[in-house]
Amino acid sequence: GKVVIATHNAGKLVEMRELLAPFGVEAVSAGELNLPEPEETGTMFSENAAIKALAAAEASGLPAFADDSGLCVDALDGAPGLFSARWAGPSKDFSGAMARIASELDKRGATSRRAHFVSALVIAWPDGHTELFEGRVFGDLVEPRGQAGFGYDPMFRPDGFERTFGEISSEEKHGVDWQSGNALSHRARAFVTLASACLRRPG
């Protein structure tokens, strides 16, 4: 079968393609199909993921995957959260967005640096049916380090690691051990639950 990966974010697209690869599913991106980008009007990650997946499934006539994700900082009451992409502005300035998080933490005199990434992954079919899967990864915010990944990766150090997502290879960040179902990133963890429900296991 053929599926659409309903994202216009290049970093996410790479990860979602690699997550789908073992299943032998042919994946085309929303960009390659010139699908319009729907407005993300939801108030939860799950709503925005459904908006994007349904729009792509209806426009293409194919099953579509969408991820809505973000970084939630405890001491900022969960910000930037749903607004993680928007904090970087139209120029996608994530250095600026990371600096803003650091300055908001300073302003509040926050002692906690706890944060987590959330991924809401929705698969939608052209008939309007949807399924939702979620993944999370917890860690600490640090001075940004490393060039790997995208978005807020350089400032996020997952629990159990000395390195940030900016210093961890993409294989380690979103690779999946399909024997055990173990995965590190929020997106890979959401994908493992989706795969066990919707896809035939590889190998």
Ligand code: ITT
């Ligand atoms: P699409 O809606 O087209 O998929 P987007 O970038 O607008 O692309 P979101 O609305 O879900 O996607 O925004 C999520 C933002 O959260 C994203 O732009 C990143 O900055 C951040 N983010 C999500 N997952 C991340 C990850 O694995 N590493 C670093 N930052 C991440």
